[in-house]
Amino acid sequence: MMTRTAHSLVLAAALLASTAMSALAGDADTQIKAPVLRATVNVTGDIVRVGDLIENAGAAANIAVYRAPDLGTTGLLPTAQVIAALRNHQVIGVDVRDIKEVAVSRLARAIDAKEVSAAVAQALEHRNGLGDAASLSVSFDQPVQDLKFDASASGTLAPTSVRFDPRSGRFDVNFELGNGNGATPIKLRYTGVAVETVxxxxxxxxxxxxxxxxxxxxxxxxxxxxxxxxGEPASRELAVGMQMRRAVRAGQALKTTDLAKPDLVQRDQTVTLIYQTAGIYLTTRGKALEAGTDGDVVSVLNLQSKRTVTGRVTGRGQVSVDIAVAKPAQTSEAVMPAPVAVASRLPASATPKAE
Structure with missing residues (x-):
């Protein structure tokens, strides 16, 4: 039988073996988590720290190493220079993984002139008689520069005050750009002229x-x-094939009131007069005394009866006269084409015989 002392020695040996295995495992973990250099680095502030440059920086992560490049730009650092800077801060044993240089980019919130124009138009939408934002043309008193802010400025351009004079078209709009880090919002102001377009x-x-x-x-x-x-703006679909009511110069925008249906009957034109009623359809020639388009009522001289009648334009060179109501101008006589004499031939059986 094993004595108590021997048993204790066995337990102690087991514990030592277990501790040694744990130490080896810890060493293995340390090797796996060794500091490793990053080839590309993105920073949001104006300082580059050890933790930005290498993975597994540990307690040295917050040590400042470089000043960050300008907002929205990228700077290149030779690997040897980075390793030397890290060594000065007692960071050694960094795995460079064949990286020749490190690209450090400073993230930024960019706002260009197009975004500013859209924000101003949105702020002015439906104000003092203006239309939708999409219909507004905005021009500024000073050229709008592309702006760059810290990446934390992730909010929208929120208008805080908006003034617009409908007589002059001038605007004065103030914005605030919020920060995600709780810092004081950035204030921006724009002035200029807004015009509604169609x-x-x-x-x-x-x-x-x-x-x-x-x-x-x-x-x-x-x-x-x-x-x-x-007036209302004319569309291409409406304008094509229409006739101008007035002379218009090149470069002018067309209104719907500038357009008219094309004349189907011209003044002094020889036209076909159509007399039509139930069971009757007669035509004769006439001379238009005025121009007209489809549906217009015009005066026409009946060339057969020499009387002036009124009718409705129904086609190119055609004027229809309602027999029931049509009357010659300045007279009460019914308008009908002059009757055409027809010689009727009696049947042979009815022919009188000589006596």
């Missing part, structure tokens, strides 16, 4: 009154609504 068609050549509009005469542009003088 999409319309613009003539690329001079067009005379009564001239027909072709697709090649037009181009689509956004123009200030004030150019339309309170």
């Amino acid at each position: 999409e319309t068609v613009v003539l690329i050549r001079n067009v005379d009154r009564n001239e027909m509009i072709r697709s090649s005469d037009l181009q689509i542009e956004r123009r200030p609504r004030a150019e339309l003088a309170g």
Whole structure:
């Protein structure tokens, strides 16, 4: 039998073996977590620390090593220079993994001129008679520079005060840009002029009154609504094939009131007069005394009866006259084409016989 003393020695040996194994395992973990150099480094502040440059920095992680590059830029550091700087702070044994240089980038929140314009337009939307933000054209008193802030400035451009004068179109808008780290918000102010625009068609050549509009005469542009003088902008679909009510110069935006349906009947044109009612359809020639488009009521001289009648334009060179109501101008006689004499032939059986 094993004595108590021998048993104790066996337990002690086992404990020593267990402690040795734990120590070896700890050494293995230390080797696995050895400091390793990073090839690319992203920082959000103005200081580069040991923990930014290497993995598993341990207690040395917060030691400042370099000043960060400018906002939104990247700087390159030779690996030998980085290792020397780390050694000065008692950080040794860093695995460089064949890295020749370290790229250090300083993250930033960038705001460009387009984002500023959109924020101003959004702030002015529907203010003092303005339309949607998308329809506003914004110009600034001073050129808007692209801005860069610390990455912590992750908030939106929030308007704190908005002023707009509808007579001059001038605006004065103040913004705040919030910080995620609780720092004081960044304040920005912009002044300038805002104009509401509309999409319309613009003539690329001079067009005379009564001239027909072709697709090649037009181009689509956004123009200030004030150019339309309170009228509605014309679309390409509406304008093509229409006739000008007035002469318009090249470069002018078209309004719906500038356009008219094309004349189907011209003044002094020879037209076909159509007399139609239930069971009757008669045509004769006439001379238009005025121009008209589809559906217009015009005066026409009936060339057969020499009377002036009124009718409705129903097609190119055609005017329809309602027999039931049509009357000659300045007279009460019913309007009908002059009757055409027809010689009727009696049947043979009814022919009188000579006596």
